[in-house]
Amino acid sequence: MRDALRINGQRLVARLAALGEIGALEGGGVCRLALSDEDRQGRERVIDWMRELGLSVSVDAMGNLFGLRPGREEGPPVMTGSHIDTVRTGGLYDGNLGVLAGLEVIETLNDAGITTRRPLCVAAFTNEEGARFAPDMMGSLVYVGGMPLEEALETRGIDGARVGDCLDAIGARGEAPVGAPDVHAFVELHIEQGPVLEESGVTIGAVEKVQGISWTEFTFTGTSNHAGTTPMRLRHDAGYAAMATATFVRELATRLGGDQVGTVGALTLSPNLVNVVANQARFTVDLRNTDNELLKQAERSLADFVTQLAEEEGIEVERRTLARFDPVPFDPAMVDRVEASARALGHSVMRMPSGAGHDAQMLARVCPTSMIFVPSVGGISHNIKEYTAPDDLEAGANVLLQVLLGLSE
Ligand code: HGY
Ligand code: MN
Ligand code: MN
Numbered sequence: 001m002r003d004a005l006r007i008n009g010q011r012l013v014a015r016l017a018a019l020g021e022i023g024a025l026e027g028g029g030v031c032r033l034a035l036s037d038e039d040r041q042g043r044e045r046v047i048d049w050m051r052e053l054g055l056s057v058s059v060d061a062m063g064n065l066f067g068l069r070p071g072r073e074e075g076p077p078v079m080t081g082s083h084i085d086t087v088r089t090g091g092l093y094d095g096n097l098g099v100l101a102g103l104e105v106i107e108t109l110n111d112a113g114i115t116t117r118r119p120l121c122v123a124a125f126t127n128e129e130g131a132r133f134a135p136d137m138m139g140s141l142v143y144v145g146g147m148p149l150e151e152a153l154e155t156r157g158i159d160g161a162r163v164g165d166c167l168d169a170i171g172a173r174g175e176a177p178v179g180a181p182d183v184h185a186f187v188e189l190h191i192e193q194g195p196v197l198e199e200s201g202v203t204i205g206a207v208e209k210v211q212g213i214s215w216t217e218f219t220f221t222g223t224s225n226h227a228g229t230t231p232m233r234l235r236h237d238a239g240y241a242a243m244a245t246a247t248f249v250r251e252l253a254t255r256l257g258g259d260q261v262g263t264v265g266a267l268t269l270s271p272n273l274v275n276v277v278a279n280q281a282r283f284t285v286d287l288r289n290t291d292n293e294l295l296k297q298a299e300r301s302l303a304d305f306v307t308q309l310a311e312e313e314g315i316e317v318e319r320r321t322l323a324r325f326d327p328v329p330f331d332p333a334m335v336d337r338v339e340a341s342a343r344a345l346g347h348s349v350m351r352m353p354s355g356a357g358h359d360a361q362m363l364a365r366v367c368p369t370s371m372i373f374v375p376s377v378g379g380i381s382h383n384i385k386e387y388t389a390p391d392d393l394e395a396g397a398n399v400l401l402q403v404l405l406g407l408s409e
Pocket of ligand 2: 094
């Protein structure tokens, strides 16, 4: 009976579209930045769905949202979920799929009149993206006790806003404590956000690990000067130095090869005028690698480059670490469960690392954890064109259903 149980794919796609209306961008895509009013509206919609499904809803002091379904027995729940905050040019699926597929599993069990032995819980963690408030996975990091709540609440965003104030402004600061969760196991369904599954012609990814993440903000300070009268030998050009660093990051990733990636995603020059040599450049460097020693080597190379460049160009350098997470391996037995459930459902499946960060990498600190990936068309994500085919959404949610059933009996 349970092996034959299937989720309702149309219902899942309908919820994804309905949630995607909140923060919808002209021309498609979603902007639902963490702790924005769009986030508030999205939370309210998810809470309404949780209540309609008979879940008891709780919110913790970091705004992490939980919908709990009792089991036949008391005890730590089997948890699934993800996040509903998005980047500024987000899609319908990043994070949202994991939360809404969790709700779809609950509705499927409700329809079938099944009560699992262990309780089930669907979670939506605060500020997974880190695009407004760094680091990423902030909510789940606080939830597992990896970041003091007070430190998170004091964090300032790229717009100067304070996390604690924004939580209060959207009514998301809950009563439940954070820091020592009691969770039996955690499984997160997520789009791959890369090209591997599609290029391999495979439907399901059984994720073995999440790669290491290193985010640094640099502030270069030089001397603003006239773009026409200042000889090149007298310049202290913060703009040039920032862009030289961006070029170095690309060359470094190419030279290291393998899984090394590097990105300068945010860059602000001042005074940012056509005829003024920039006296300040503020920019971010995102370095990642599945191998922590290689990631450290990349970080050292970048630091050495910046030190030498600052000397040559006569600029001041400030650096701020925005995020630093080592690679996280998932519990092999949990990865086996994903692979076995995918095969039992007749889906092609492959083991793979995750290039993106996820809440699951934080839950792995407190309980056996794994992830299920489904293909991203064209490998596109953090882009309004993000798309995953309905059949693949359904396949991923059915694998999630079977893995959760196995864990909760
Ligand atoms: O940056 C990441 O990998 C995730 O999208 N927060
Ligand atoms: Mn995500
Ligand atoms: Mn994301």
